[in-house]
Amino acid sequence: MTAPALQKSSPVAGQVVLDATDVTMRFGGLVAVNKVNFSVNEGEIVGLIGPNGAGKTTFFNCLTGLYKPTSGTVRYLGKTLKPQPVAVTRAGVARTFQNIRLFGNMSALENVMVGRYCRTSAGVLTSILHGPRYRREEKETVEKSKELLSFVGLTDVGDHLARNLNYGDQRRLEIARALATEPGLLLLDEPTAGMNPQETGEATDLIFAIRERGVSVVVIEHDMRFIFRLCDRVTCLVRGETLVEGTPAQVQSDERVIEAYIGSGPTHANKPATEKSLDEEAGA
Template identity: 75%
Template sequence: MSTVTRRPRDTEFSSGKGDVLLEASDVLMQFGGLTAVKDVNMTVHEGEIVGLIGPNGAGKTTFFNCLTGLYKPTSGAVRLSGEQIPPKPRKVVRAGMARTFQNIRLFGNMTALENVMVGTYCRTTSGVLTTILRGPKFHREERETRVKAQELLDFVGLGHTTELLARNLPYGDQRRLEVARALATDPKVVLLDEPTAGMNPQETQQASDLIFRIRDTGRAVVVIEHDMRFIFNLCDRVLCLVRGEVLVEGTPEQVQSDPRVIEAYIGTGEDDDFDDDDLQEDPA
């Protein structure tokens, strides 16, 4: 399991005590007779990093899909900055929430810069006619978009990849490119679905540093992850989902020491062989 160094929370946005940005109230998601998410509540504050953990099949990604409009919840509400947002991905992004996915979803035949530019277009105002005719407004926004995309590549540490095709980038760089594209939508809240999956320890540390930098801009971050050391060293609060319900919520120290969390991951059979150090915070 990877080692992640905790970074001091030393900025005005780092306490997680800011305004509530994201609020999910009694979110229920049913597929026929199957209840995948059951009455889940979550609040996320400005400058806060919240972790979402749980065994496979606990409903974590389904909950993310409800938050971001990919699924329309059976009941419940999702509010961003106090305003209820409709379950439509385009409107969710425009409202100020962006995400990445478990499986990388880049445009492989486009350059890194072009991939990030795609994310900025939800904030441009050129209409169809202006775009077709390529008038002055179109060219101005295109220049501004390229500048912003390059700044975001620099921000995530990929400034050298501007003209490289996304498909030719190393795996860890592709993950960071997805984050840059999400940031290009100018979100208030960023949702990351298993951002360190398949990464080596060095790449995992880079991912942690990047998430802290995002937090330091005042944005909130919600992270799904199976790497317990990564989560417990990264987050201000952690929610553990089991069978679609919140089993426990609290600080990393509270969650990692809760016997219900250990039981949820490993069961209570007498033959279970498990080292509970896997749920303990890395001393580093």
């Protein structure tokens, strides 16, 4: 018996892709995320910022099924997502992680192929016997994975072990693997962490190119200059709650955001809300 072919819906122009309502996550008596509302429209790049411990990654985990929210709902293309990573991925939501999670002893190509398998339909028996469907899908998987490696700038490293790639290439490989699942929404958790300015600029170009492929993007990042230049909208979380949401210019100039990052003591009380001041604090 073979599994049914998986179908991925395509967003209608202008529609809401992701809609999270009153998402709350408690760990015992600790409220890590408290009634957060968050949405992403088709074609948007949305930034999620906040000081350390603000609940950003916990919120990502709620969106992608790693955590089952204590309360609230998460909808993708109007359908409530089951709090299960496989179900979320098959629905069309992919992610990368703050701490890179690659298969180090597998090649770069094989890592991307792993992501692609959620879109194949060959059953267990067909796979064991290497039947025609398996061979056809395996060939398509290899071709698609090579194309994605080329897309993220890793054309010549397909046969290299993932653990032997440099840090920036490992980041790109993780993005390629996420794209192999054919998402309509990609969540990136600190994609430029540890990168130099040139690599950060290349990451910016890559994310814009991902949007050109019809994929909406949400980005967690501490590099404020990167966020404000990249994103259409930005949401700032503080202590698990939404502090402010708006355009980069609106968030960048909001005194509450500056206070959340650098405090409101005498030294900073009259400091203007500038991109530079946020960048300095994020890098402190």
